[in-house]
Amino acid sequence: MTDEAPPVITATGLVKRFGGRPVVSGVDLVVPQGMIYGVLGPNGAGKTTTLRMLLGIIEPDSGERTLLGHRHPRDASDRVGYLPEERGLYPAMKAREAIAFMGALRGLPWKEGRARAQQLLENTGLGHAADEKIRKLSKGMAQLVQLLGSVVHQPDLLVLDEPFSGLDPVNQERLEALILGERDRGATVLFSTHVMAHAQRLCDRLAIIAGGRRRFEGTVAEARGTLPQQVHYVPHFPNDDLARHLPPDARRDGDGWRFELPHDGIEALLKRLIDAGYGISGLSIERPGLHEAFVRIVGQAALEQAA
Incomplete structure (x- = not known):
């Protein structure tokens, strides 16, 4: 990515209501080229609705957006790979053919799609499943097959809605590796999640949405920087009087x-503790994780309402 590269996605003031109830209330986003960009938020925050508006699957009630330079997102659909939250494949199709079929829907020739599908399956450790029918695959393997179908045409933009949902740890690692590989290939990756661990490991930038509004935008480090650093202190000679020497x-x-x-x-503080005879058995200074920052930014009330 260069400084001059235009953003892959821009959105200004996106609003969407269903049955008169606001679901997205004025969201602004700018997704730079070549990055992994996360949209984070609790369940019901408006993440899926936002992604669908960005892709042109549904129209906003107000606001504007561009996707890959197009004001009408569907004009760029062949350059986009999309994994919806609601998964679905033809159960009688073999894995390789299912991936090739999804590529053909984006304009990829069938023969080339089958060859790429085989390579993708082998690269992700699923080469043995190429000729297995979808209905015989585990849920996690079927989900990965659908993801491979989203990238087989080598899109400029990959959009994943809650991609880690339902995956076991092994397949989560495979998915993370694939996302990183797509970015290294030059694609932009936009994904939504409510699981902070994946976002902390993967995201170059992220937006936090709650109650249909954007509450934060920036890097993972900037999000974690909204909270002060934490000290973990273990005394060498503890006693009941130690607490009065520590911060409130x-x-x-x-x-x-x-x-x-x-x-x-x-x-x-350490000098006072040493002079008082408590000593130091262990000491670390840590920046709070993304989960703690997320809770602070979103607010406990919003999390309880989502739950």
Whole structure:
């Protein structure tokens, strides 16, 4: 990606209501070229509706969007790979043919599609399943086959709606590797999820949506930076009087204590603890994870409402 490259997706003020109820309420997005971009949010946040508006599957009630330079997203459909949240393949098709078929829908010649499908299956450790019918595959393997069908035509943009849902850890790793491989190939990847671990590992940038509104946009590091760093301190000689020497927010954590990094740094506090005879058995300073930042940004009330 270069600084001059236009964004793959832009959206301004997207609004969508169903039955008079607002589902998306003025979402703005800019997805740069060549990045893995995550749309995060609790269940019911409006993620799927937002993706469908960006792809032109449904029309917004108001707002504008462009996709790969087109104001009408469907004009660029052959350059897009899409894995919807609701999966579906013809159960009587063999895995290789199902992938080739999905490529043919995007203009890929059948013979080339079958060859690419075989290679993709082998690359993801599923070469043995090429001639298996979809109905004989496990749920996770069938889901990966559908994903391979979304990338077989080598799209410029890959859009995945909750792609990790229902996958076991092995297939989750395969999916993560495939997403990284698509970015390395030069594609832009946009995916939605409510599982922070995948987003923290994969995303170059992300947006957090809750209640139909965008609450944050930036890098994973910037999201985690919305919370102060945490100190985990384990004394060498603990006793019941230790708590009064620690910051007011200190709380027990296993054999030690956890608290926010003081504004004036950790050095003065450590000196007091050493001088008081508690010593240091363990010490670490950690940036909170994306999950903690997500909870802070979204708010506990919004999470409880989604649940």
